[in-house]
Structure formats: structure tokens, C-alpha cells
Amino acid sequence: MSSSNNFRPLITDLSRDELKEWCVPRGGGYRADQIRRWIFGKRVHDFESMHDVPAALRTALTSEFDFFATRISRHLVSTDGTEKLLLELRDGETLECVLMREEDRRTVCISTQVGCAMGCVFCASGLLGVKRNLSTGEILDQILRLDRLLPPTERITNVVVMGMGEPLANLKALLPALHTLNAPGGMGLGARRITVSTVGLPEKMRELAATDIPFHLAVSLHAPNDLLRNEIVPVNKNIGIAEILAAADDYFDRTGRRITYEYVLLAGVNDQDAHADELGRLLRRRNAHVNLIPMNSVSTIALEAPGSPRTQHFVEVLKNAGVNATVRKRKGADIDAACGQLRLSALQTPDVVLES
Numbered sequence: 334m335s336s337s338n339n340f341r342p343l344i345t346d347l348s349r350d351e352l353k354e355w356c357v358p359r360g361g362g363y364r365a366d367q368i369r370r371w372i373f374g375k376r377v378h379d380f381e382s383m384h385d386v387p388a389a390l391r392t393a394l395t396s397e398f399d400f401f402a403t404r405i406s407r408h409l410v411s412t413d414g415t416e417k418l419l420l421e422l423r424d425g426e427t428l429e430c431v432l433m434r435e436e437d438r439r440t441v442c443i444s445t446q447v448g449c450a451m452g453c454v455f456c457a458s459g460l461l462g463v464k465r466n467l468s469t470g471e472i473l474d475q476i477l478r479l480d481r482l483l484p485p486t487e488r489i490t491n492v493v494v495m496g497m498g499e500p501l502a503n504l505k506a507l508l509p510a511l512h513t514l515n516a517p518g519g520m521g522l523g524a525r526r527i528t529v530s531t532v533g534l535p536e537k538m539r540e541l542a543a544t545d546i547p548f549h550l551a552v553s554l555h556a557p558n559d560l561l562r563n564e565i566v567p568v569n570k571n572i573g574i575a576e577i578l579a580a581a582d583d584y585f586d587r588t589g590r591r592i593t594y595e596y597v598l599l600a601g602v603n604d605q606d607a608h609a610d611e612l613g614r615l616l617r618r619r620n621a622h623v624n625l626i627p628m629n630s631v632s633t634i635a636l637e638a639p640g641s642p643r644t645q646h647f648v649e650v651l652k653n654a655g656v657n658a659t660v661r662k663r664k665g666a667d668i669d670a671a672c673g674q675l676r677l678s679a680l681q682t683p684d685v686v687l688e689s
């Protein structure tokens with residue numbers, strides 16, 4: 334798998350050092366930071382709008398690089414203020430990203446792959462398998478697109494890498510994107526405001542820890558034992574919960590960052606008291622937080638969320654076991670909120686008229 338490469342280079346695929354190197358013979362390396370400020374801080378849509386960059390340099394940038402990696406194919410706005418974009422990449426593939434509003438938080442959820450290979454049974458993103466990895470610039474492009482939906486007085490406050498794809502399966506492209514999000518000359522977001530989600534790829538979790546930047550890590554567990562997890566998250570058959578928890582413990586030891594365990598509640602599958610008891614036993618001696626997610630329904634998947642009383646009871650059992658647990662609020666329920674569902678419906682109805 335590789336990103337599309339029959340196009341002009343994407344400016345956001347260049348690291349700060351690579352852009353500096355390109356700028357050196359064209360007026361000085363210091364121009365790189367100036368250009369990056371326009372891209373990540375000032376919300377321009379093209380190189381020509383970078384007013385304090387010399388005209389010749391703007392012309393060179395325009396002729397050598399693409400500014401955006403995508404065009405907006407669909408833009409949905411929920412009654413609760415959540416906005417979802419279906420973006421079309423330069424090779425025609427599509428991906429989803431979301432902007433969520435909550436009090437003074439502006440959280441964006443971004444994708445790392447076109448589709449997903451993990452095959453979680455409740456997820457629309459994995460239904461068609463994985464098409465390819467996104468490049469660093471294609472990952473960052475979602476941030477640029479969503480940031481430009483905000484009014485001038487607002488900024489993105491949090492990033493969750495939790496959209497389509499398994500982020501750690503594309504760590505090579507993700508890491509430079511995380512650095513740009515975190516760096517003062519990029520988006521300047523503190524590491525505690527950036528969450529990376531994973532189904533649990535131990536080797537890659539350790540690689541992320543080795544950056545020594547304490548990003549939040551969210552491990553999608555969804556089951557308290559291997560027998561059940563093998564059914565819900567098929568990739569578990571090759572890994573196993575014990576290995577994942579050991580890597581998560583190592584992540585905590587190295588970064589000091591408490592691990593969040595994501596648990597999608599599926600009625601009649603993993604939502605019983607016995608499951609909560611077992612989960613409690615797994616996590617009670619760990620520095621862990623459990624984020625319970627009532628499943629977002631997907632039209633083609635015959636699974637559903639339990640009712641609110643069962644969900645609350647699950648929380649109580651965990652709390653009684655000494656495990657911190659909360660239920661994630663539903664956002665954008667009226668705009669195909671389930672990850673991958675918008676892309677899936679666009680693929681299934683290709684004759685639909687897309688916004689330009």
C-alpha cells in the first residue's frame with residue numbers, strides 16, 4: 334500500500350526540515366516557518382494568499398506543490414453542531430473526518446487509512462477492507478479542512494486519531510503528522526490534547542511510547558476475554574489481550590499518561606454483568622479509564638446498542654470494582670455518525686450528486 338504518487342508533491346507531506354531545504358536556494362530556510370504558519374495557523378486556501386512571502390517564492394510554491402490533498406465531497410451538519418466531511422483524495426478514494434463542539438472544546442476526529450483491515454464486527458469502516466494508507470499530508474489535510482470550518486475566534490483544541498483505519502498500522506505516516514500537530518511551528522497542540530486510538534498492536538504501541546511525547550493512548554478493547562474478543566475484533570486472534578495490556582502498561586510507565594480503554598457496548602454480546610465483572614478484574618490494578626461507547630447503528634450490521642439502564646448498570650459494576658468509567662456522549666447522531674458510514678453510503682449510491 335502506498336499513497337497516490339502520480340500527482341505533484343503535497344506541501345503538507347514535507348517535514349519542516351524538508352521544506353527548509355527546499356527554501357534555502359529560494360530566499361532562505363527561514364521562509365519555511367513562515368510558510369508553515371500560513372498553512373497551519375492562518376487558514377489560507379492557497380499559496381498566493383501568503384502575503385508576506387515574496388511573489389517569486391509564492392509562484393514557485395504554486396507550480397511545484399499541491400496545497401490541499403482533498404476536495405470536500407460532502408459536508409453534513411448535525412443539529413448538535415457536529416460537522417462531518419466526506420473528503421475525496423486526489424486518486425478518487427474517500428475518507429471521513431469530524432468536528433465536534435462541546436462547550437469550549439473543538440475536537441476533531443481524523444482517519445489514517447482508506448478503509449480498515451481490522452474487521453471489527455460493529456464497524457462500517459472495516460466492511461470493505463483496507464484500500465491504502467494515507468500519507469502524512471493526507472492525514473494533516475483533514476485538520477486543515479476542519480480548522481477552516483471554524484470562525485476566526487475559535488481554534489481546534491483536541492485531536493483524536495480514531496476515524497477510519499487502524500492508526501498504528503500506519504504509524505510511519507502518522508508520527509510526522511503527530512509531530513506537526515504538537516510542534517510550536519505547526520498546530521501547537523499539547524500532547525495531552527492528542528489521542529491516538531488502537532485495537533492494540535503491541536510493537537507499535539512501544540514505538541509510539543519511544544517518541545517520549547506523552548500522547549494519550551486509547552486501546553479499543555471491546556471484550557474482557559480472548560474468546561469474545563476474537564469474535565468482535567478478529568485481529569485479536571494473532572495478538573491476545575495479555576500482550577496488549579502488557580504493552581499498555583509499558584506505555585503508562587514510560588509516558589506517565591493514563592490509558593483509556595474503549596469498549597463499544599453491543600446488546601446481548603459484551604454488555605452483561607459477567608463481562609463488566611471480568612473487565613473490572615482486568616483493569617482494577619491498572620491506571621485506567623474505561624470509555625463506554627453505545628454502538629452507533631449501521632444499517633447493514635445486525636448489532637445494536639443496549640438500552641440506557643443496561644449501560645448505566647455496566648458503569649456501576651465497573652465502578653464497584655474500583656475502575657473509573659464513563660459513557661461517551663453521542664455526537665452527530667443525525668448525520669451518519671458511525672465511523673465509515675458516510676463513505677459506505679456514498680460508495681453504495683455512486684449516482685448521488687456530490688457538493689463541489
Ligand code: SF4
Binds near residue numbers: 457459496497498
Ligand atoms: S473500529 Fe477502528 S480498528 Fe475496528 S474496523 Fe473500525 S476503523 Fe478499523
